[in-house]
Amino acid sequence: MSDARTEILSRIRTALGSSTPEPGTVSTAVPREYRSLGDHAPGAAEVLDLLVDRLEDYKARVHRVTAADLPALLARLLAEVPASSVVVPAGVEGAWLGALADVEVRTDSREAPLSATELDGIDAVVTAARVAVAETGTIVLDGEPDQGRRAVSLVPDVHVCVVRTDQVVQTVPEAVRLLDADPGRPQTWISGPSATSDIELDRVEGVHGPRTLHVALVS
Amino acid sequence: MSTFLGMPATRAGRGPSPDAAPGTLGGVGRPEDPLHWGATFPHAAKAALANEQLRRNLGNATSTIRSKRARVVGEVPDWEALRDAGSAIKTDVMARLPELLEALERNVTARGGVVHWARDAAEANRIVAGIVREKQADEVVKVKSMATQEIGLNEALAEEGIAAVETDLAELIVQLADDMPSHILVPAIHRNRTEIRDIFLERMADAPPDLTDVPHELAMAARAHLRRKFLSAKVAISGANFAVADSGTLAVVESEGNGRMCLTLPETLITVMGIEKLVPTYRDLEVFLQLLPRSSTGERMNPYTSLWTGVTPGDGPQEFHLVLLDNGRTKVLADEAGRSALHCIRCSACLNVCPVYERVGGHAYGSVYPGPIGAILTPQLTGEKSDLPYASTLCGACYQVCPVKIDIPSILVELRAREVELAGSSPDAADRVWKAAMKAASYAMADGARFRRAARLPRALRAISRHGVIRRLPFPGSLWTRSRDLMEPPRQTFRDWWAEREDDR
Numbered sequence: 001m002s003d004a005r006t007e008i009l010s011r012i013r014t015a016l017g018s019s020t021p022e023p024g025t026v027s028t029a030v031p032r033e034y035r036s037l038g039d040h041a042p043g044a045a046e047v048l049d050l051l052v053d054r055l056e057d058y059k060a061r062v063h064r065v066t067a068a069d070l071p072a073l074l075a076r077l078l079a080e081v082p083a084s085s086v087v088v089p090a091g092v093e094g095a096w097l098g099a100l101a102d103v104e105v106r107t108d109s110r111e112a113p114l115s116a117t118e119l120d121g122i123d124a125v126v127t128a129a130r131v132a133v134a135e136t137g138t139i140v141l142d143g144e145p146d147q148g149r150r151a152v153s154l155v156p157d158v159h160v161c162v163v164r165t166d167q168v169v170q171t172v173p174e175a176v177r178l179l180d181a182d183p184g185r186p187q188t189w190i191s192g193p194s195a196t197s198d199i200e201l202d203r204v205e206g207v208h209g210p211r212t213l214h215v216a217l218v219s
Numbered sequence: 220m221s222t223f224l225g226m227p228a229t230r231a232g233r234g235p236s237p238d239a240a241p242g243t244l245g246g247v248g249r250p251e252d253p254l255h256w257g258a259t260f261p262h263a264a265k266a267a268l269a270n271e272q273l274r275r276n277l278g279n280a281t282s283t284i285r286s287k288r289a290r291v292v293g294e295v296p297d298w299e300a301l302r303d304a305g306s307a308i309k310t311d312v313m314a315r316l317p318e319l320l321e322a323l324e325r326n327v328t329a330r331g332g333v334v335h336w337a338r339d340a341a342e343a344n345r346i347v348a349g350i351v352r353e354k355q356a357d358e359v360v361k362v363k364s365m366a367t368q369e370i371g372l373n374e375a376l377a378e379e380g381i382a383a384v385e386t387d388l389a390e391l392i393v394q395l396a397d398d399m400p401s402h403i404l405v406p407a408i409h410r411n412r413t414e415i416r417d418i419f420l421e422r423m424a425d426a427p428p429d430l431t432d433v434p435h436e437l438a439m440a441a442r443a444h445l446r447r448k449f450l451s452a453k454v455a456i457s458g459a460n461f462a463v464a465d466s467g468t469l470a471v472v473e474s475e476g477n478g479r480m481c482l483t484l485p486e487t488l489i490t491v492m493g494i495e496k497l498v499p500t501y502r503d504l505e506v507f508l509q510l511l512p513r514s515s516t517g518e519r520m521n522p523y524t525s526l527w528t529g530v531t532p533g534d535g536p537q538e539f540h541l542v543l544l545d546n547g548r549t550k551v552l553a554d555e556a557g558r559s560a561l562h563c564i565r566c567s568a569c570l571n572v573c574p575v576y577e578r579v580g581g582h583a584y585g586s587v588y589p590g591p592i593g594a595i596l597t598p599q600l601t602g603e604k605s606d607l608p609y610a611s612t613l614c615g616a617c618y619q620v621c622p623v624k625i626d627i628p629s630i631l632v633e634l635r636a637r638e639v640e641l642a643g644s645s646p647d648a649a650d651r652v653w654k655a656a657m658k659a660a661s662y663a664m665a666d667g668a669r670f671r672r673a674a675r676l677p678r679a680l681r682a683i684s685r686h687g688v689i690r691r692l693p694f695p696g697s698l699w700t701r702s703r704d705l706m707e708p709p710r711q712t713f714r715d716w717w718a719e720r721e722d723d724r
Contacts (some may be wrong), residue, residue, distance in 0.1 A: 004336040008494065008545045012316050015553035028308040034300040034506070054519060086323065090658065115483050116450045125362025131454050136512075136520035149534040150483040150525070154476065176505035183466040183501040184330060186531045189508075189524035194476035197516060198389035198405055199434040200276070201283045207438050209476025209523060 036177075038135070038170025047134045047170045048217065054137025058192025059205045060213040067218055071099035073128060074160060078103055079216050081158050083104045083123035087114065089152060091145025092128060096162065108152050109145065119155035125210075127153050130187075131175045132168045137192060139163060139215065140175060142185040150186055159210040161190070165219045222605055244418050245397030251437075253371050253587045254597055256399070261702045263583035264575075274407055280408045281571045285448070287517025288568060288620070295513065306508045307563035308622040312497050313552060319464040319497050320543065326467025330529020339546050340370035340388060346542055347372060347456065347489055348379045352485050356453040360445075362478045363387035364458025364631050365403060365565055366491045368587040369600075383456065384448055386477035388441050395422040401581030401589065403567040404515055409580050412437065426556040443550070445477065455481035455536070460564070461507060462541075467502045468528045469541070472511060472521050482525045488536035493544050494675040495552075495561040501522040507564060510622035514566035547600035556633045560596045562623045569617035569627060575610055584610065591617035595630045604641065608634035652695040675715070677708040 007190055040046045052062045065073050074096055079084055083103055088096075090109035097105055106122060108114045114122075128146035132139045141147040153159055169175050179187065194209030205211070249264065250256030256519030257263055267273060292298055312319060324334045337343035351359055359376070361367065361383050371385040373394070385394045389407040393400050396418045400406030407415065412432040419426040419440055426440050457478065469490055471478050482488060504526075512521040530539050546687040551561050570576045581589035585606060586597040593612060598605035608631045617627045642650045653660035663673035683689055692700045699705070711719075 004338050004342060006550065007338060008336050008543070009317050009320070011545065011549035012494070012552060015549050016314065016316070030311060031300070031303050034297040034304055034509075036505075058518075058522070110531075113533060120446075120450055133520075135583075136509075138520045143531065143534055150479065151535070154479050154483055166598035172509050173505040176502060176508075180501050183463065183468050184525075184528040186528070186534055187480065187524075187526040188527075189520070191518070191520035191522050193522065194474065195522050196388045196438055196475045198387070198392070198407060198475075199415055199437055201280045201287075201405065201408075202434045204435050204438045207442055207477070208386075208449070208480055 034173070035171055036173040038174060040170055042169045042174070042192045043166040044170075045170050048165055050170070051132055051134035051168050052217070053135060054134065055192065055215055057111070058137055058195070060137070060192045060215055062215045062217060064126055064217045064219070070162065070216060070218055071096055073216055075099035075101065075103075077127075077158075077216075078124055081123055081212075083158065085122045086124045086126060087119060087122045087152055087156060088126050089128075089146055090124060091146030091147075096126065108148060110149060113149060114152075116151060116155060119151060122156050124158035124160060125153055125156040126162065129161050129167060131178050132163050133172055133175045134168055134170050136172060138172075138175070139190045140179065141188045141190065142179065142182065143187070144185070150188055153188065153190075154209055157210055157213070158212045158215060159190075160214040162216045162218060165217060166219075236723050240321060244396040244398070244421065245414070246393075247582055248397055248399075249371075249374055250399065251371075253369055253399075254601050255585060255603065257582065257585040260583055260585065260610050263585060264579040264610070265702075267477055267579040267583045270279070270580075272411070274578060276409055276411045277577055277580050280405065281577045284405075284517055284571045288514060288571065289428055291513045291517055295509070301506055301509055302622055302624050305510050305564075305622055306562065308498060308503050308506060309623050311561075312499060313495070313558060313561060315499070316494065316552070318497055320494060321395050322414055323462055323467060323497060324466040324543075326465070327469075327529050327539075327541050328467075328641065330467055332467070332529040333538060335542045337542055337544050337546070341375075343370050343491060343542050343544050343546065344372055344375035346540075347491065348376055348381065350487070350489055350540055351376065351381050352379065354454050356487075357639040358382045358384060358448070358452065359454045359456050360384050360386050360448055360452040360481050360485065361390075362455070362457035362481045363390045363406070364456070364475065365587065366458045367456060367492050368400060370491070370544065370546060372491065386444070386445050386449070387473075388438060388475060388477075391441060391445075392418055395419070399582060401585060402570055403565050403592075404486055404570075405567075407664065409582070445480075446448055448478075449480040452485045454487045454489065454515070455485040456489045456491065457481055459490050459496055460511065461504060462492060462497050463499075463501050463504065464497050466528060468526050469502060470504065470508075470524060470526045472508075472515075472524050474516065474522045478527055479523055482527065483535050486536055487538040487540070489542065491541045491542045491544055493546075511564055511566055514568040514620065514622040547602065551596070551599040552600050554599060557595060557599050557630050560592070560599055560630060562621060562625050563592050563596065566576055566622055568620040568622065572616040572620050574614060574616075577653070579610075591627045591631075592625070595625075595627055595634060598634060604638065605634075608638060649698045652698055656695075671712075671714055674712045678710065678712075680705075680708055681710070 085104040087106045129139045130142040193213040194207045195205045196207045197203050376383045385391045392407040402408040416432040459469045459584045460472045512518050576590040588596050594607040594610050613628045663669050687707045689705040
């Protein structure tokens with residue numbers, strides 16, 4: 001009896017019969033007539049408005065600020081929780097947290113990770129982002145030092161995500177092209193807070209992931 | 220009721236109808252074969268049609284999701300171009316499957332993952348159980364996965380003393396009620412909020428005793444129940460929505476965050492994936508991540524999509540196993556007419572628009588793959604004689620909404636033709652009557668005068684109709700009315716009406 005790998009591959013070749021093309025050839029031309037670019041450049045006013053609309057539609061809370069006002073905004077959002085502790089990935093700009101008062105700041109990295117139980121005891125997380133897609137209201141984190149390990153943006157109940165306006169593209173293909181540079185990075189695409197529609201298809205926001213998602217859109 | 224199920228013959232049942240199943244909570248129990256259980260479709264459909272609660276639940280749910288989908292698909296100007304691309308990519312994948320699977324294996328391995336191959340359900344279950352045992356875990360957390368439903372993984376693990384905890388809310392409901400999923404996306408679609416509250420109160424030890432049936436409260440009870448398990452689990456098991464051959468990247472699309480918990484927190488992750496779930500390049504995700512959420516939940520994007528490639532040191536599971544599953548897929552691939560059933564991305568849009576599914580629900584199909592896609596995929600995967608190709612009106616709505624343009628109606632017709640050919644070699648009574656009826660029809664229709672006389676005959680049936688419907692004909696007509704109602708024939712044939720009209724002018 002051959003091993004499973006050999007047998008499955010041979011079953012497939014038999015199933016395809018003579019229609020198996022030479023390796024490396026694309027047997028069917030894939031038509032890509034769909035939009036690969038948006039109507040507006042990344043960060044354009046129209047694109048930002050669209051992102052805000054989409055995010056709010058899925059109950060994320062969006063705040064538009066200047067870089068100078070970001071620390072004050074973060075301090076206010078954490079006070080609102082109220083958060084006595086916050087975790088940040090080690091690569092987050094220190095200045096962001098400059099206005100915090102009475103909040104314990106924990107740092108997390110691949111080299112010095114907090115345990116899941118420790119993260120569960122922390123009230124909020126602040127991360128950066130890699131790219132955002134306006135049309136779908138999506139923010140992508142790719143695990144780089146300013147975005148953190150995947151567990152960090154998952155376990156705390158409040159996620160504050162800082163997105164620069166020049167990171168906002170209009171369409172999904174624009175974001176994919178950017179991410180395609182490093183497809184091996186662990187990615188999390190986030191579109192609003194966690195949600196379920198499993199009970200009579202009624203949407204309920206906030207299940208296992210962070211129940212509150214704040215997006216700080218920084219110009 | 221005048222749903223024409225197009226069922227020429229029924230066969231002996233394979234067990235109790237869904238309604239007669241055990242369990243105080245109305246669960247149908249866990250079957251031996253997840254692709255082939257319960258009564259035959261005509262019997263199960265009849266029982267389901269009599270269940271008014273089920274029809275109300277399904278009617279509400281499917282109409283809600285249909286309108287959500289229509290709205291978000293309508294706002295995409297290049298939707299048809301995306302469907303064309305999705306369909307072509309999948310055709311290409313099937314044609315180059317050996318090469319792409321080898322590339323996937325190479326890339327996952329290069330990034331620290333371990334790839335396993337499983338010819339059938341038993342082999343896949345053995346592989347998974349072996350890994351879990353090696354990790355000395357007696358409990359695993361699971362992300363909703365059709366592939367693991369299909370192979371009955373939870374039951375196989377239970378036999379090994381390993382408890383598999385479903386963490387998707389709907390899968391949890393189904394599991395607690397000792398039930399089977401009735402929908403690909405929303406497995407508990409057949410349950411309403413009151414039933415769900417009752418299930419939680421009876422089967423979830425830590426459910427608050429004053430739990431109401433408000434969906435938000437039910438979701439919070441599930442959150443509290445699963446939180447501890449997520450934080451302590453050593454092994455997680457998932458399926459995969461997509462696997463990228465040229466990078467080795469796996470993708471899971473979800474909503475609740477239970478997927479992220481399972482894919483991120485445990486030390487070991489095992490992913491079971493059908494061999495057809497590939498896309499050639501990372502770029503292809505730009506097509507499917509647009510098609511899937513809008514077709515599936517009717518959202519512009521689902522709340523969470525996780526993508527990972529092998530093992531990332533210091534981030535997420537440090538041990539990753541990928542189990543590539545055949546379990547009948549190569550049989551489907553060998554069938555040139557039915558091959559495109561493997562293009563399915565499990566969005567469930569075809570279920571939500573299907574007039575048959577909406578009325579009978581998922582359990583009547585006796586397979587974890589119900590609805591139009593199930594009606595073609597299930598018999599092809601099992602290779603068994605099946606009633607399911609007849610569980611359709613051939614209205615074509617499923618083809619219209621399919622994001623990868625699987626021509627389900629044509630495949631259904633092809634599968635029906637094969638059933639008829641099969642019956643031709645060993646006809647039963649129904650087949651013989653059917654043939655005789657066709658012969659008689661051909662004789663009558665060959666001559667105008669004969670047809671005129673023949674067309675008047677059904678008027679006699681008006682005597683046995685009630686409220687415009689004939690529920691049962693005498694033999695051999697009973698073979699027809701066994702699974703359908705017949706509309707009362709009109710007083711006057713069209714020809715007679717036309718002749719009279721001409722006379723009056």
